[in-house]
Amino acid sequence: MQNKKLKLYTGNYDQYVQTREELEENQMKQYRWEQEQIASMKEYIARFGHGSAKLARQAQSKEKTLAKMERGGLTEKVAKDKVLVFRFPNVGKLPPPVLQFVEVTFGYTPDNLIYKNLDFGVDLDSRVALVGPNGAGKSTLLKLMTGELVPLDGMVRRHNHLRIAQFHQHLAEKLDMELSALQFMIKEYRGNEEEKMRASIGRFGLTGKAQVMPMKNLSDGQRSRVIFAWLAFRQPHMLLLDEPTNHLDIETIDSLAEALNEWDGGMVLVSHDFRLINQVAHEIWVCENQTVTRWEGDIMDFKLHLKARAGLGDE
Numbered sequence: 001m002q003n004k005k006l007k008l009y010t011g012n013y014d015q016y017v018q019t020r021e022e023l024e025e026n027q028m029k030q031y032r033w034e035q036e037q038i039a040s041m042k043e044y045i046a047r048f049g050h051g052s053a054k055l056a057r058q059a060q061s062k063e064k065t066l067a068k069m070e071r072g073g074l075t076e077k078v079a080k081d082k083v084l085v086f087r088f089p090n091v092g093k094l095p096p097p098v099l100q101f102v103e104v105t106f107g108y109t110p111d112n113l114i115y116k117n118l119d120f121g122v123d124l125d126s127r128v129a130l131v132g133p134n135g136a137g138k139s140t141l142l143k144l145m146t147g148e149l150v151p152l153d154g155m156v157r158r159h160n161h162l163r164i165a166q167f168h169q170h171l172a173e174k175l176d177m178e179l180s181a182l183q184f185m186i187k188e189y190r191g192n193e194e195e196k197m198r199a200s201i202g203r204f205g206l207t208g209k210a211q212v213m214p215m216k217n218l219s220d221g222q223r224s225r226v227i228f229a230w231l232a233f234r235q236p237h238m239l240l241l242d243e244p245t246n247h248l249d250i251e252t253i254d255s256l257a258e259a260l261n262e263w264d265g266g267m268v269l270v271s272h273d274f275r276l277i278n279q280v281a282h283e284i285w286v287c288e289n290q291t292v293t294r295w296e297g298d299i300m301d302f303k304l305h306l307k308a309r310a311g312l313g314d315e
C-alpha cells in the first residue's frame, strides 16, 4: 500500500524489497528524464516562440510534442512513504555491570531445566538478538532478565537504578479497547499534562484522530505503537523486545530500527525477522541445549547455517 494505491508484488519478502527498489529506481530515472525534456522544451518555447518565423515554428512543434507527452501521462515522482516519527527518549548512562547473570540455572520444574550455569552480562551498549529453535527458551531468558522469573540456582544482578521495559504482543491484547490511546496514557501516567501525553504518543506516529478514537478502532500495528509509547514514557535504560514486528508493516519496522539505532540504551531482541535483526543487532546469541552461545558471524551467516542444517535434516 503506497500513496493510497495498492500494488501487488509476487514472491517472498526479500524479493519484494528488491523488486520495489528496482522499480522505484527505474521510475525515478524515467521521471528525471521526462522532467529534463520538459524543462528544455519549455525553455526553447519561451526563448524562441516569438523569434524568427523558423524558430517560432520549431517552438510550436516543441509545444505540440510537450502537449502530447502530457496527454500520454507523465511518470510520477516516486512518492516516499511518510517517514514515521518513532523515537525513544535518550537516557543517561549507568556504569556497568548493569545486568549480570551469575551461574544461572532455570527450569519451570527442576526436572526439566531450560538453562544451566549461564554466565554473561548485558550493558547499555549491548545490542543483542536472541535466536534459536522454538521453545528453546528465548522468552524465558527475557523474563529472567526482568525478574519476572527467578533462577533455581545462581543469581541475576541488576543495577539498583536500572529501568527495564519489555515489549511483547500480550501487552497490546490487554489494552482496554474502549479507551483511546490518549485516555490510556493519561490513566497510566496520572498527573501529566494532556499535551505531554499527546506528544509522547505522537513520537510513535500516532497523531490526530488516531489518538482520541477508542483503541478497538485502531489496527494491530497502531496498538503496538501505543505500547511503544507507553514503554518509552518510562524512559527505560534497557528495552527487551519479544517479537515486536508481528503486526508492523515494513515502513514501521524501518522506523523502529531507525529509532533503536538512534537511541542510547541497551537492547535485547527476540525476533524471527532477520531483516530487523540485521539492522539493529550487533551480537547474535543462540539459545539452545540449555545454554546461550555467542554466534561468531552476522545474522545472514546464521540464516545460511540454519538452511544448511535444515538441508541435512537436523531440524
Ligand SMILES: Nc1ncnc2c1ncn2[C@@H]1O[C@H](COP(=O)(O)OP(=O)(O)OP(=O)(O)O)[C@@H](O)[C@H]1O
Residues within 6 Å of the ligand: 108, 114, 132, 133, 134, 135, 136, 137, 138, 139, 140, 141, 287
Ligand atoms: N509458564 C510456563 N510453565 C511451564 N513451561 C513453560 C512456561 N512457559 C514456557 N514454558 C516452556 O519452556 C520452554 C521455553 O519456552 P520459551 O517461550 O522461553 O521459548 P522460546 O524460545 O521463546 O520459544 P518461541 O520461539 O516458540 O517463542 C518451552 O518448552 C515452553 O513450553
